[in-house]
Amino acid sequence: MTNLLSPSAMGTDRVRVDGAAKVTGRARYACEHPVPHPVYLHPLQATIARGTVRELHTDDATALPGVLTVLTPFNAPPLETGTDAELEILQSPEVAFRGQLIGAVLAETPEIARQAAGLVRARYDREPHDVTLSADRDDLYAPEVVNPSLPTDTHDGDPDAAFAAAQRAVEATYTTPMLHNNPMEPHATIAIWDSDGLTLYDSTQGVHAMREVVTSVFGLEPDQVRVLAPYVGGGFGSKGTPHANLVLAVLAAKRTAGRPVKFAVTRQQMFSFVGYRTPTIQRVRLGADADGRLVSISNDVVEQTARIKEFAEQTGVPARSMYAAPNRRTTHRLAALDVPVPSWMRAPGECPGMFAPEVAMDELAEACGLDPIELRVRNEPETDPDSGLPFSSRNLVACLREGARRFGWDRRPRLPRSTLDGGWWVGTGVASSSYPVHSAPGSSATVRATGGGRYEVLIGAVDIGTGAWTVLTQIAADALAVPAERVDVRIGDTDLPEATVAGGSSGTTNWGSAIVEAAREFRQKFGADPHPGDELTAGMPELPGHERFAMRAFGAQFAEVRVNADTGEVRVPRLLGVFAAGRILNPRTARSQFIGGMTMGLSMALHEESVVDERFGFVVNHDLAEYHIASCADVASVQAHWLDEHDPHVNPMGSKGIGEIGIVGTAAAVANAAYHATGVRVRDLPIKADEFLEEAR
Amino acid sequence: MIPFDYRRPDDIGTAVATVTGNPRAAFLGGGTNLVDHMKLGVAEPELLVDVTGLTSRDIERLPDGGLRVGAGVRNSDLAADPLVRERFPVLAQALLSGASGQLRNLATTGGNLLQRTRCVYFQDVTTPCNKREPGQGCSALEGYHRHHAVLGASRQCVAVHPSDLAVALAALDAVVRVQGPGGERTIPAETLHRLPGEHPERDTVLEHGELITAVDLPGLPFGPRSRYRKARDRASFAFALVSVAAALDVAGGLVRDVRIAFGGLAHKPWRARLAEDALRGRPAAPDEFRAAAEAELADAQPLRDNGFKVPMARNMLVSVLTELSAEDGAA
Secondary structure, eight states: OOOOOOOSSTTTTOOOOHHHHHTTOOSSGGGOOOOOOEEEEEEEOOOOSSEEEEEOOOOHHHTTTTTTEEEEETTTTOOOOOOOOTTTSSSSSSOOSOEEEEEEEEEESSSEEEEHHHHOOOEEOOOOOOOOOOTTTOOOBSEEEEEETTOEEEEOOOHHHHHHHSSEEEEEEEOOOOOOOSSEEEEEEEEEEEETEEEEEEESSOOOHHHHHHHHHHHGGGGGGGEOOOOOOOOTTTSOOOOOHHHHHHHHHHTTTTTTTEEOOOOTTHHHHSOBBOOOOEEEEEEETTTOOOOEEEEEEEEEEESSSOOOOTTGGGGGTTOOOOOEEEEEEEESSSSSSOOSSSSSSSHHHHHHHHHHHHHHHHHHHHOHHHHHHHHSSSSSSTTOOBBBOOOOHHHHHHHHHHHHHGGSSSSSEEETTTTEEEEEEEEEEEEEEOOOSOOOOEEEEETTTTTEEEEEOOOSSSSSSHHHHHHHHHTTTOGGGGEEOOOBTTTTTOOOSSSSOOOOHHHHHHHHHHHEEEEEEEEEOOOOEEEEEOOOOTTTTTHHOOOOEEEEEEEEEETTTTTTEEEEEEEEEEEEEEESSSSSHHHHHHHHHHHHHHHHHTTTOOOTOOOOTSSSSSSTSSSOOGGGGGEEEEEEOOOOOOSSOOTOOOOOOOOSGGSSSSSHHHHHHHHHHEEEEEEEEEOOOGGOGGGGG | OOOOOOEESHHHHHHHHHHHTTTTTTEEEEEEEEEHHHTTTSSOSSSSEEEETTSSOOOEEOSSSEEEETTTOOOOHHOOOOHHHHOOOOHHHHHHHOOHHHHHHHOBBHHTTTTOOTTTTTTTSSSOOTTTTSSSSSSTTTSSSSTTTTOBTTBBBBOOOOOHHHHHHHTTOEEHHHEEEEEEEEHHHHHHHHOOOTTTOBBBSTTTTTEEEEEOOOOOOOTTSEEEEOOOSSSSSSSEEEEEEEEEETTTTTEEEEEEEEEESSSSOOOOHHHHHHHTSSSSSHHHHHHHHHHHHOOOOOTTTTTTTHHHHHHHHHHHHHHHHHHHHHO
């Protein structure tokens, strides 16, 4: 058990330390940093999905006044190759997906760069491409592991035999579409090479993670590269690993004799090379006895990766730990296609992987004649079904009960298609939510006394809008036993102590634990009244509980759905989530994380879908007018509540990550509510009006 | 985007002459669609002639109880006008169902009518499109066409017109006033937009250099009993899957007169003449509305993925007319 930090600043409602700077426009995002005499980059992208660039005619572009140079695969500086094909751009004329970066124009203004890019003519040797995911392809393969390094398949007992013998059974295939991360701030970089080395202002989720990759790709030492990211306008995972745009900016900066290169990715370009969530096809089989006790759970997942680089989303993983059943199987099979490289998008694995099983649970509840909450309660495991370890804390049932009470679940008609109100079918649905407690080594923090009872806390963490900056201030204050007003936390710079990436809902655990350790050692060494300038750096301690316990946050998502009887239009007037995620360190920023995740889940349920035209091989609805994200009018009442959960094992703060759980289960709750409203079971996201117009099929 | 010249002439005549004299010139209104297209390379005018200070921003009363709307009237101003709201609620509702507050504050009456299709292939210069480049072929026919036409399309183009305003104007027998190099002419709103036929590159019957200066709304005694309904994938800031503009006059339980136009079904606002003819003199009852809707939609030819639009349009028309007839009875 960890010696839990006594909360004083932690748990209080504090405004964001960066809030005023953001709302008054003083916060500088990546491309806004004032740099002298910048050069602007506009990329060239392949317009075939597979083949070879035979020629790039750049004469018209270079003849344009203001154009400095055009980078191509035939003249680009070399990179260290052989480790990451996604990043090794312009090293060969081969095209592996449509939209791939095949060059760049550098010019005195962004307008000239863009115009010149339009003047470059490419000639290709085309090869037939294949971008079609289906479950019956004969070339599906099992990856060695799934993200981040989890077993590809799990087998317990004999799930097929148990399913065949089950008294109640649900077997169905569910799909989630390709989805694209669309943070408010598109990816952006300023790259500057000078005598000291390389400086990058980058919109990133991890300055040290970016530095590590840049040093590797460019053959540099860490002390030659500085990455700064004081403010970042969201990422949702797409800025957690570097993508080709960063490499292109750095490559280009090698050709500008020290002038800074600015590369601001456009919204359309974000659909080509900064990652996305793979489409998934999930075949779920649930077998139960007549009382609804599960005897068999399986989820066989098919999804895609890129031919040039593997990313295997861990979609089957949540089914390993949610419910008790003696016979269980999860599998992942991939199709390697001529597509961009998929990557992290908020709650990879959990988000799509809780859609299918949680809709299947709703179907099983109906097959058993049980309330869907009761079905889940009956299948609550005593220990983690996957690892066999005890849970450090697990309050799924309490979340379901509290959510039911707050939502008014007892007023729910038992039968679907029971309520027609003003031309709208009305229904309600529920789904479970869960997200693991991740931790990773590699963070350290410096505590420094600055005099007058004030302290600086330094850590190279990044706040991508999560509230991390604020929460770290609260943690540091309690660790130093001083008011939060006396602590200045500095983040977002590789000159600060090393920090892990803002991903996997792990920032608070990793960075907070390092800060707590540094503060404790600082107090031991310098006491309660240090001299100005006293400072101490410490690394994140081991968190022994992570070996002995299964650790997850849990939640319950409730949705009310209205489906128009004339048009099939689907609206969600109400979402309510109850979460058990350890100690909530700042209710203001936590609520924002929860309702933000739930809103993104609503958007996934009803709107988001990257439409790939298989003939051309790319996402044709590649802007925010056509790729719909929930608008304000779609988001009516979204409530997030939480239980006071005491977990002494997770970390010194007693907190679990909250950045991703909000999106987990939301889409299933909405789909289940849409079924309850109409009697129409939708198993393919997004849920569209078309499904409810009977004559459309 | 390519470099372009920008001019603000002092009068409409100069503006028309300037654009007429340069095949690569374009009028600039609110710019909410044209400027996007310039960034995307879909439109490449070398000269923009800004008419926002030239065309009227006034809404005037006409002697017949109608209104004359200057082409420079912003969408938000038109939607908020008390006379529009009182006499032609369908028009205010159509405007407010479109775009976003910020866009409506910029978009003009004339420009709204001339916005171009949202077909994803039209908007992406790397994919073939007959509307953008005649002869390239239609990518939507076998591609992503859930939003596309079910009525009046051709093999050359299955795009739909995106304007909500235009649908309401078609239903209201509005008249578009146009200034061209040869002087002024008027065009019924219903015929301003074309079906694609063999020339999908032409959205409207306007000639190059013709400028919309105003839209006349003729007096319609039953205009106050009108309604716009729009079905869409999200509650705001989405183009219509299907929309219906309707006005209904009921006397003694019978349909005395009716105006109906659909949006989202065709390359132009679809004035539902068949349905109107079927309804005049018939009982104002849901069965009749349904039969009329089915008559109008009988020739629908859905594509692979947009068959839902036909029952959607039918259901919406029945509902809207049923609601209007109830309103009428209460009045």
